[in-house]
Amino acid sequence: MKAARIHGYNEPIMIDDVADPQITDPTDVIIKVGGAGVCRTDLHILEGVWKDALADPVLPYTIGHENAGWVEQVGSGVKHLKPGDPVILHPLMSCGLCPACRAGQDMHCIAGRFPGLDGTDGGYAEYMKTSVRAVVPLSPDIDPVALAPFADAGITAYHAVKKLVPLLYPGSFVVVIGIGGLGHFAIQILRALTPATIIAVDTHKARLAFAERLGAHYGVLAGSDGGLKDVVGIAPRGADVVFDFVGEHCTPAVAPSMLAKGGTYSVIGYGGQVSTPTLDFVNREINIVGNLVGTYNELVELMELHRQGRVSISAQQYPLADAPDVLKMLDRGEIIGRAVLVP
CATH class of the missing domain: 3.40.50.720 (NAD(P)-binding Rossmann-like Domain)
Known part of the structure; x- marks a missing residue:
């Protein structure tokens, strides 16, 4: 599959051919990415701002932490999702066991992974792997492509x-x-x-x-x-x-x-x-x-506000292949609202 990956700090991202993600855990979920939001944090990742805070992630990896799409495949322990379901992803893959998770403070999980940020492959790709704990089901009639920025910017x-x-x-x-x-x-x-x-x-x-x-x-x-x-x-x-x-x-x-x-x-x-x-x-x-990113429940609440028509997204869509240029546009302040990459 195609994926936009960071190979070095202060270097443009590159569009690579990489292997499709595979189910390795019963709670894994593989998503066919519909849209991946382009965030200023992605610029900071490329500049190395997060390098020391995240214990120097191993390069290369796929960036992109605002993701929505459709379920492609689920692990054996996932019973409430099926291929084709539209979903949006909470950006953190939380453990569910630590005190923060048990208190509902997903973003403070002490054992969580943050795809697209900490070296775990994110959503600037055709497919990505996440945890069932990160998946927020959407109404069957919703097109998830433009909704990706709700997953980080929104919450x-x-x-x-x-x-x-x-x-x-x-x-x-x-x-x-x-x-x-x-x-x-x-x-x-x-x-x-x-x-x-x-x-x-x-x-x-x-x-x-x-x-x-x-x-x-x-x-x-x-x-x-x-x-x-x-x-x-x-x-x-x-x-x-x-x-x-x-x-x-x-x-x-x-x-x-x-x-x-x-x-x-x-x-x-x-x-x-x-x-x-x-x-x-x-x-x-x-x-x-x-402020850090919001909780899983806050993403659910926000999507309800969107369903009610009270919060909408202004998003411009671009092909995944244009990711290097879109990041430059964001850096120059040329994006109004949010940019979304579409594989």
């Missing part, structure tokens, strides 16, 4: 928003920095779950117009001050919550200054450094919250 945004819903009451203000793959989900999820006034911040006017179409109440162009002046002009006492889907360049420096007293800075994007003075935490009693 990461949902996870970040859901845990701060109690802080967002009528009359509160929330800032969403970065209206890309995750940010465009966040706008819709905030509209679905909260009554807050939403301020979108981005460096591109087209993305701000996109955010307003999705339900943002205001759009702020991030100029030399990162949009701080305009945000404070809309919310004079500051924002109750700032969701930072960029997490690098100037955003970690500017975002805390956008907060009201008692406000919360929610970090989802990464790559930069937070260096807020400790006096700010005391004097303004502000908080910083980190």
